[in-house]
Amino acid sequence: MRANSICKRLCATACCLLLFACHVAGAAIPPDLHLTSYATGLSDPVAIRSPRDGSGRMFILERAGKIRIVNAAGNLLAAPYYTRTVDTGDVERGLLGLAFDPAFASNGTLYIVYTASGSSGEILRRLVASNPAANTFSGSDTEVMRVPLFYNHNGGDIHFGPDNYLYWSTGSGTGSFDPEDLAQNLWKKNVGNLDYFLMGKILRLNVRQTTASASANMCGATPGQAAQYAIPAGNPYAATANTCAEIWAYGFRNPWRFSIDRANGDLWIGDVGEGNWEEISRFPAAGGSNRNFGYPQCEGNHPGRPSGTGSTCPATYGSIAPVMEYSHANSRCSVAGGVRYRGPIGPLNGNYIFGDSCTSEVYIGTEGGGGAWSFVTFPSGIAAGYGTVVAFGEGQNGDLYLVDHQNGRVWRFDSAASDLIFASGFE
Numbered sequence: 001m002r003a004n005s006i007c008k009r010l011c012a013t014a015c016c017l018l019l020f021a022c023h024v025a026g027a028a029i030p031p032d033l034h035l036t037s038y039a040t041g042l043s044d045p046v047a048i049r050s051p052r053d054g055s056g057r058m059f060i061l062e063r064a065g066k067i068r069i070v071n072a073a074g075n076l077l078a079a080p081y082y083t084r085t086v087d088t089g090d091v092e093r094g095l096l097g098l099a100f101d102p103a104f105a106s107n108g109t110l111y112i113v114y115t116a117s118g119s120s121g122e123i124l125r126r127l128v129a130s131n132p133a134a135n136t137f138s139g140s141d142t143e144v145m146r147v148p149l150f151y152n153h154n155g156g157d158i159h160f161g162p163d164n165y166l167y168w169s170t171g172s173g174t175g176s177f178d179p180e181d182l183a184q185n186l187w188k189k190n191v192g193n194l195d196y197f198l199m200g201k202i203l204r205l206n207v208r209q210t211t212a213s214a215s216a217n218m219c220g221a222t223p224g225q226a227a228q229y230a231i232p233a234g235n236p237y238a239a240t241a242n243t244c245a246e247i248w249a250y251g252f253r254n255p256w257r258f259s260i261d262r263a264n265g266d267l268w269i270g271d272v273g274e275g276n277w278e279e280i281s282r283f284p285a286a287g288g289s290n291r292n293f294g295y296p297q298c299e300g301n302h303p304g305r306p307s308g309t310g311s312t313c314p315a316t317y318g319s320i321a322p323v324m325e326y327s328h329a330n331s332r333c334s335v336a337g338g339v340r341y342r343g344p345i346g347p348l349n350g351n352y353i354f355g356d357s358c359t360s361e362v363y364i365g366t367e368g369g370g371g372a373w374s375f376v377t378f379p380s381g382i383a384a385g386y387g388t389v390v391a392f393g394e395g396q397n398g399d400l401y402l403v404d405h406q407n408g409r410v411w412r413f414d415s416a417a418s419d420l421i422f423a424s425g426f427e
Contacts, residue, residue, distance in 0.1 A: 029364060029378055030347050035411035038401060039076045042068065042408040047157070047257075048393035048401045049098050053105035053132060058395065060403075060410060063094035065114070069135050070410075082127065082137040087117040089151070091387070092254075096122075096156030101208070102164060108132035108139060111166060111207065113156045121148040122156060124168065126207065126228065144207060144228040145220035147198045149173045153254040153272075157337075161285065162265045165232050166207045167248065169255035169269070172200035177274060177305040178296040183251050186243045188219060197244055200295065202255065202267065202283070204248035206230040219244035236291060249283055251293035251319055257337035257391050261285075262398070270337020270354055271322075273299050278335035279322035280354060280365070294319030301325060323373045324365050326356075333358035336389050343398025344418040353400060353413075355380070355389035362389065362402070382407070 044063040051057060056072025059081060065088075066080040088094045097113035104110060108129035115122050123146045130139040153171035160166055172183040180191050183200025190196075197219040209230040214221035217240065221227035237243040254272040261268060265285030271293065273279065277300035281293055296304045298313035300322050314321040326332060338354030352365040352373070360382040365375035382388050382404055391403040400413040 029376070030345065030415040030417040032417075033345070033348075033378065033413065033415045035380060035382075035402060036414045037409065038074070038412040039068075039070050039410040040408065041076060042410065044094070044405055045390075045403050045408065045410060046094070046096060046405060047098055047391050048403055048410055049100060050394060050396045051100045051104050051110070051132075052102070052396050053100075054396070055133065056396075057135075058393075058401070058410075059098060059100075061095050061098050061112075063096075063405075064088055065095045067095075067098065067112075067137075071135070077135055079136055081135060082112075084112070084114060086114040087120075089117070092152040092154055092256075096154060097158040097168070099158040099160055099166060102160055105132055111144070111158055113158050113168065115149065115154060115156070116146075121146045122154055122170065124158070124207075142228060145205075147220065148194060148196050149199070155252070155255050157255065157257050159258070159260045161204075161260050163232075163285075164206075164208060166205045167258075167260065167267065168203040168205065169252070169258050170199050170201050170203065171254040171256070172252065172295065174199075178253070181296070183253065183295045184292070184297075186237065186247060186250065188244075198246060200250060200252045201247050202249040202252070202258070202269070203246040204232055204235055205246060206232045215245065217241060217243060217245045220246055234287075236287065247291075248287065249291040249293060251291075251295050251298075253295045253299075255337070256334075259337065259339045259392070259394075261340040262342050262394070263340070266340070268323075268337065268340055268352060269293075270335045271295065272334050273328075275299050275302075275304065276328045277302055277325050278328070278332065278356070280324040280335065280337065280352070281320060282323045283320070290318070290320055292317075292319045293322075324352075324363075324375055326363075326375075331359055331384065332356045332361070333386070336391055338363075338392040339394055339400060341398070341400060343394065343400055343413075345400075345413065345415045346417050347415075348400075348413075348417075353378075353392060355392075355402070357388060357390050357405075358384065358386050360384050360388040380411075382411075 047061040065086040067082040093115040101109035124144040150173035155169035155171040188197040211227040231245040258269040267283040279300040334357040341348040362378040363375040387406040390405040402411040
């Protein structure tokens with residue numbers, strides 16, 4: 001509970017009027033919205049997550065293979081929660097993703113994604129803590145599945161949805177505009193005598209169940225053998241031969257960071273571009289008949305490959321258009337997918353907050369009339385430089401955090417407009 005709650009409720013009421021007025025022109029940014037330093041002294045942080053266990057702790061991933069904890073008092077604990085050897089041979093490799101089972105407080109289960117050396121690919125592991133409340137991990141550690149990779153464009157983000165399934169983003173991981181068409185390929189493809197599959201996708205897995213004998217279209221398992229996950233019955237290709245059953249959506253270059261709206265389960269995906277465009281896409285929780293987000297034929301609303309055509313590329317190729325996009329003008333270069341805000345800062349509720357990893361700009365997107373989205377820039381105060389604004393994360397009550405990879409710091413969004421109202425959520 002926040003202090004001075006009566007005052008803050010009155011402030012939130014006033015800000016609701018401000019929100020109504022400002023929605024006409026764009027996002028309603030409280031005048032005193034600012035970033036508060038939350039954790040410093042980190043080594044290449046890439047993600048922040050709440051265990052949603054009532055402890056007030058936040059868990060931070062360091063790319064070189066450590067999970068760190070900031071306790072409820074706001075102190076970064078010296079001893080890592082968990083450590084694993086990972087491949088950091090490329091700046092996009094390392095320990096990349098973390099998700100807590102919705103029942104972590106009782107079952108102690110969490111998941112990580114990391115890149116392994118050589119051709120071992122990107123690996124999903126299940127950790128089951130003997131004591132969920134402990135600040136150092138002890139318990140079982142099991143590989144769930146792996147996806148083959150090239151050297152970069154790895155994706156690597158994971159989240160649980162309200163359906164209790166795990167969503168996992170993977171990058172296309174190939175050369176300029178994916179010459180092998182892996183992002184569009186829904187089955188296994190041999191490249192250089194290696195089979196590649198499930199790349200440039202969002203996967204949906206039932207990691208709470210195992211499979212006694214994997215089906216032929218479970219691309220992350222060996223047919224006929226046991227698997228550490230199951231295919232949700234509602235997956236679009238669950239019963240389709242020669243199509244990977246794990247796929248939920250496809251046609252991405254590098255969905256480095258995505259999030260799941262804690263209010264309705266929609267996916268919000270930041271796909272890092274190549275030519276000149278960065279994009280934010282939205283996919284409803286229920287899915288849809290079209291699951292193709294266009295890459296490599298499209299980059300945002302524009303042709304991807306030099307041979308592409310059409311000024312409105314998604315219409316030309318029948319793919320899903322982004323909700324928002326921006327060009328590489330003014331030194332912008334890499335989108336950091338963000339969060340649809342559902343936290344205690346009333347005027348921001350429903351806005352989508354994301355950023356650029358080169359300019360250190362933070363963007364606040366607002367839905368206008370007819371469902372069209374636009375965004376304005378919020379000055380983060382972080383100096384420009386490659387790899388600054390790389391990720392966003394939510395606390396249990398919806399507090400929003402920004403991860404500054406280059407400077408080893410995590411920031412929290414704060415405002416006097418904060419109120420006690422927030423949505424219960426999931427990770």
